[in-house]
Amino acid sequence: MAEIVVVKDLTKSYGQLVKTLVLKNITYSFEKGSFTAVIGPSGSGKSTLLNILGLLERPTSGQLIIDGQDFSRGEVNDYSEYRNRHLGFIFQFHYLLPEFTVLENVLLPVWIEAGRPEGAIYRKALELMSAIGISQLKDKYPAEISGGEQQRTAIARALINDPRIVLADEPTGNLDRETGFAVLEVMTGMIRELGTTLIMVTHDREIALRAERVVELVDGRICRSFVVKEEGVERVKTLLEDRRCVFSD
Amino acid sequence: MIIRPYELYIAFRFLVKGRFQTLLIFGGVAMGVAVQFFLNSLIGGLQVSLVERTVGTSPHIIMLPREAYPTSILAESGQILDYRKAPVVSDREILQWEQYLEWLKKQSGLKAICPVASGQGFIERNGISVAVAIKGVDPAQGAVIYKFNKNLSSGQALLSGESVIVGLNVAEKFQLQPGDRLFIRNDRGSGAFFTVSGIIDLGSAPANSIVFMSLERGQKFLSLTGINMIEVQILDVFKAEKLASAWRNEFSRVNIESWQERNRELLTALRSQSTSSNLIQFFILFSISLGIASVLGISAIQKSRQLGILKAIGVDNRGAARIFLIQGLTIGLSGSLTGIIVGYALSIFFTEVLGAATFDLKLEAANFIVPAILAVVISSLASLSPARKAARLTPIEVIRYG
Numbered sequence: 001m002a003e004i005v006v007v008k009d010l011t012k013s014y015g016q017l018v019k020t021l022v023l024k025n026i027t028y029s030f031e032k033g034s035f036t037a038v039i040g041p042s043g044s045g046k047s048t049l050l051n052i053l054g055l056l057e058r059p060t061s062g063q064l065i066i067d068g069q070d071f072s073r074g075e076v077n078d079y080s081e082y083r084n085r086h087l088g089f090i091f092q093f094h095y096l097l098p099e100f101t102v103l104e105n106v107l108l109p110v111w112i113e114a115g116r117p118e119g120a121i122y123r124k125a126l127e128l129m130s131a132i133g134i135s136q137l138k139d140k141y142p143a144e145i146s147g148g149e150q151q152r153t154a155i156a157r158a159l160i161n162d163p164r165i166v167l168a169d170e171p172t173g174n175l176d177r178e179t180g181f182a183v184l185e186v187m188t189g190m191i192r193e194l195g196t197t198l199i200m201v202t203h204d205r206e207i208a209l210r211a212e213r214v215v216e217l218v219d220g221r222i223c224r225s226f227v228v229k230e231e232g233v234e235r236v237k238t239l240l241e242d243r244r245c246v247f248s249d
Numbered sequence: 250m251i252i253r254p255y256e257l258y259i260a261f262r263f264l265v266k267g268r269f270q271t272l273l274i275f276g277g278v279a280m281g282v283a284v285q286f287f288l289n290s291l292i293g294g295l296q297v298s299l300v301e302r303t304v305g306t307s308p309h310i311i312m313l314p315r316e317a318y319p320t321s322i323l324a325e326s327g328q329i330l331d332y333r334k335a336p337v338v339s340d341r342e343i344l345q346w347e348q349y350l351e352w353l354k355k356q357s358g359l360k361a362i363c364p365v366a367s368g369q370g371f372i373e374r375n376g377i378s379v380a381v382a383i384k385g386v387d388p389a390q391g392a393v394i395y396k397f398n399k400n401l402s403s404g405q406a407l408l409s410g411e412s413v414i415v416g417l418n419v420a421e422k423f424q425l426q427p428g429d430r431l432f433i434r435n436d437r438g439s440g441a442f443f444t445v446s447g448i449i450d451l452g453s454a455p456a457n458s459i460v461f462m463s464l465e466r467g468q469k470f471l472s473l474t475g476i477n478m479i480e481v482q483i484l485d486v487f488k489a490e491k492l493a494s495a496w497r498n499e500f501s502r503v504n505i506e507s508w509q510e511r512n513r514e515l516l517t518a519l520r521s522q523s524t525s526s527n528l529i530q531f532f533i534l535f536s537i538s539l540g541i542a543s544v545l546g547i548s549a550i551q552k553s554r555q556l557g558i559l560k561a562i563g564v565d566n567r568g569a570a571r572i573f574l575i576q577g578l579t580i581g582l583s584g585s586l587t588g589i590i591v592g593y594a595l596s597i598f599f600t601e602v603l604g605a606a607t608f609d610l611k612l613e614a615a616n617f618i619v620p621a622i623l624a625v626v627i628s629s630l631a632s633l634s635p636a637r638k639a640a641r642l643t644p645i646e647v648i649r650y651g
Contacts, residue, residue, distance in 0.1 A: 047649075056561060056645045076643050077566050084563020091648060095558045099266040111255040112563040157562070 004165060004197050005030040005053055010062035012048055012220075022048045024220045025062070030165075030213075035188060035198040037211035039240070045220040046201045047169055053199060054087055054167040055079040067164055084113050088158030088196075090187070092170040094150040096142040096157070102149075103129070103138035106156040113161065121160075128156050132186050148179035155187050159194065166191055168200040172207065184210070205240040209233070218245045252575065256568050259559070260575035267548060274544045275584045278624050281537040282588025285530050285620035287595045292526045293611030296519050300486055303515055304508045306395050306451045308363070308480030309489040310496070312349060313504040314340035342475040343503055349479055352499075358484050358492070363390035365478040366467035370433040370460065373440075374423045381419055382459045383433070385467010386480075394482045395451060395461070403427055404447030408463045412446040416457035420448040433460065435470055534623060542631035545577060549635030556639050557647025570636035577632025578625065585621035592617060 012023040022045045030036050030053075038046045051057040052064065055071055064071045067086070071079065083089075096105045106125050110117045117125075129135040132152045137145050142153070151171060158166055171187065172180030188210060191198045200211065208214050214236070215225040223245035228236050264271045324331040343349065346364055353362045366385035371378045384391075388408040392398065397406035397414065404427030406414060415425060425431060425445050434440035443462065451457055468476065483489060486508070493507035509516055549556075556569050564572075596610045 051645055051648070054561075056643075056648065076645070077560065077640075080560060080563050080565040080568075083561065089561055095554075095561075095648070097555050097558060099262045099555070108255075108559070109562050111258065112559070112568070115254040116258075 002032045003029040004032040004067055005199070006063070006065040007053070007059075008063040010049075010052065010059050010064060012045070012052060012057070013060045022220050023052075023059075026220075026222060028215060028222060028225065030197060030199060032197055033195050034213055035191070035200070035211045036213040036215060037208040038199065038201045038215050038217060039203060039205065039208045040217035040223070042203065044217040046217045049217065050167050050169050050199065050201045053165075054089060055083055084109055085161060086164045088161070088163035088166040090151070090154050090158050090166065090168040090171045092173040094142070094147075094154040094174075096150060096153055098142050101139050101141055102134060102145065102153050105142065105153055106160055109157060109161045125156070125160055128159060128190075129153075131190060132156050146179075147175055148183055151175060151183050152186060155183070155190070159190060159196070162194070163196060165197045165199065168198065170202055171200065172202075172204075208240060209236060214240070216245070252571060253568065255564075256571045256575060260572045260579065263548070263552060263555075263572065264576055264579060267551075270544050270548055271580070274541050274580050274628075275587070277537050277540045277544075278580060278584025278628060279587040279591060281533050282585050282617070282620045282624050283592035283595060284533055286589060286592030286617045287599070288526060288530060289616035289620070290592075290596050290610040290612050291599075292522060293613070293616060294608050296522065297611050298608030299515065299519065302452060303512055304486055306400060307456065307508070308394055309483050309486055309508045310481040310493050311506050312343065312479040312481070312496075312500075313506065314343050314477055315502055316504050342473055342477050343479065344475040346476045346479060349500070349503065353479070353481065356492075358488065360482040360484055361390045361393035361480075363387050363394055363480045363482075364464055364476045365391075365480050366464055366471050366473050366476050367478050368467075368471040368473075369436050370470070371435075371440075372419065372423060372460075373432050373434060378434070379419075379422060381416075381433070382455075383435075383462065383467060383471060384459050385462050385464045385470065385476075387464050390480075391461065394480055395449070397447070397449060400449050400451055401447050402450045404445065406449075407446035408461060410463070410466065411441070411443050412462075413443045414447045414449050414461040415445055416459045417448060417450040418454060418457035419460060420445070433470070435472070437472060441470065530620075534620075534627065537624070538627040538631055541577070541580070541628050542634065545573065545632050545635050548576075549573060549638055553638075553642055554647050556642055557644045560642065561644035561648065566640040569639040569642065573632045573636040573639050574629060577628045577630075577636075581625035581628030584628070585624045588624065589617045589621060 006029045008027050010023055010026040011021065013019045013021045026049065038049060040046045048057065052059050053066075056076060058074070058076060059072060062072065097108070100108065103125060106129060107117055107121070110121050126135055126138070129138060132155055134149055134152045134156065137149055137153070142150055145153070151174070155171070168187070172184055175183060184207060188198070202208055209228070211228060213225065213227050216223045224239065226236070226239065231239065319337050320334065322330055322332075322334045322336050350362060350364060353359065363386050368383050370381050370383040372381055386408070391408070392406060402417060408414060419425070423431065425448065427445050427447055429445045430442050431445065432440055432442055449461070451459070462470065464476070468474070483492060489507040490509045493505045496505050556564075556572070560569060593612070596612060600610055
């Protein structure tokens with residue numbers, strides 16, 4: 001399978017006087033059309049990595065190539081068009097705009113790209129929403145629907161522009177377990193169907209089991225990475241249980 | 250600058266959903282424009298009325314014989330000083346007045362040009378003798394300047410032969426009625442009988458002490474061969490001084506005075522009124538702009554979360570900035586429009602319903618166009634800072650810190 005996102009020696013540090021190194025020389029390739037879970041304890045740098053992959057933050061050094069295009073340098077605000085066309089975001093918090101209805105929120109990326117959507121796009125949005133189970137909420141405002149429904153709306157918004165990559169940061173983190181799994185089910189199902197690449201940050205090892213590939217970050221470095229199918233579910237479980245991480249250096 | 254539809258859409262939605270704040274700024278702009286419109290109309294109207302009362306029924310520019318100019322005090326026979334000669338003399342008359350009249354007739358912007366024979370007379374009746382001003386005027390032109398027909402309080406405006414129009418004060422003093430005859434003596438001691446054709450009220454005591462007669466009769470009565478004044482009324486009273494100074498360059502043998510020169514106190518008063526009105530308006534504008542800037546600023550902070558999300562899903566810096574500029578512009582435009590309507594209503598209410606003004610308000614386009622344009626410009630300027638903030642915001646600030 002082809003690679004869609006390639007990072008080489010990627011580092012990220014914060015602060016001017018006292019530098020905090022959050023990501024240290026990350027090198028990894030994400031497969032096109034696959035579901036990769038990025039796991040790790042809090043503070044391990046997994047969200048930072050996801051934000052860099054989503055062109056929401058710049059790497060301090062190293063290389064970032066998405067679909068053959070080099071994004072290692074340049075300002076975050078210059079990549080807004082690329083984000084709009086090719087990337088979909090789902091965050092822990094839904095980040096819907098409270099001023100817009102559910103349907104309008106789903107259609108926002110289309111509006112930004114192409115102006116007022118045509119009938120076909122409306123139908124597409126409604127189909128997407130009914131597949132995710134929120135079509136009956138189309139005229140409601142985000143404040144009027146439940147957390148699970150809000151997150152489903154965010155998923156529909158992330159998928160409306162047929163993105164190449166969907167980046168999800170703890171998308172079920174704010175939901176109770178049952179709702180969380182239901183939302184996850186919908187999300188992974190839809191993404192598989194569309195053949196979109198999914199990169200998801202989670203600290204939940206059970207969720208990580210549903211992924212095709214797992215990358216574990218500890219202290220800003222890749223501790224281990226593996227393909228779930230190749231290892232077998234039982235071995236993966238022990239791998240995920242194993243909290244030790246020995247770096248070679 | 251091409252505005253993309255989504256920018257308009259999001260800006261309007263922010264305005265509609267932020268009802269309270271929108272109403273606050275909108276109300277501020279509307280009120281500001283309304284008050285300015287009203288104040289401008291009020292003060293403008295007051296000034297027009299004052300000027301009209303001052304110069305409405307009097308000439309705006311007058312041409313007079315040359316004032317004192319030096320002459321030789323040498324005796325004609327040689328280098329001996331002749332102490333009987335005055336060192337300066339002044340012309341009593343404008344002798345070539347017809348030439349001036351011809352020249353003036355070719356000028357544009359003039360309403361009336363009236364040759365005048367002016368001087369003093371004494372009315373004698375019932376043993377009293379009172380000094381009055383005598384004005385021999387061209388009947389048609391004089392009627393325009395002094396608005397004979399409008400200001401006539403009784404009788405008719407007839408100036409021919411021995412018919413005269415007398416000012417109200419004169420008429421009251423001598424209990425004159427139209428048709429009455431009166432004897433007027435000139436400053437040389439001779440006199441004549443005249444018939445009162447009409448009584449006129451020109452609004453001020455000096456003007457109401459004038460006796461008008463025809464130019465020819467006036468010349469004869471005052472023993473003038475020419476005339477001693479040309480009175481001019483112009484269309485735009487405020488151009489009087491400018492015209493007068495242009496004419497001064499043209500003619501050196503006559504003295505030219507504008508009404509502004511003769512009414513310095515009034516002008517100073519009008520000017521200070523305008524200054525204080527401008528000052529008040531400046532502070533109104535200033536406080537409105539502070540209000541708009543602060544409310545839009547707060548709104549920008551409140552909306553920074555939404556902006557962060559919008560930027561994450563594809564709104565670029567320019568788009569983010571424009572969302573705020575559009576909001577400022579929209580509030581400026583709609584507030585101004587409402588302000589004009591409210592200001593107009595306020596003016597009508599003030600004059601028609603309350604009947605509070607003894608003069609007409611000056612309801613002219615400049616009175617609302619200027620504050621409206623200023624309000625739009627200020628609202629747009631006030632939205633610059635939030636727009637700049639919106640452009641600089643990066644989505645991660647919102648996503649990381651919520």
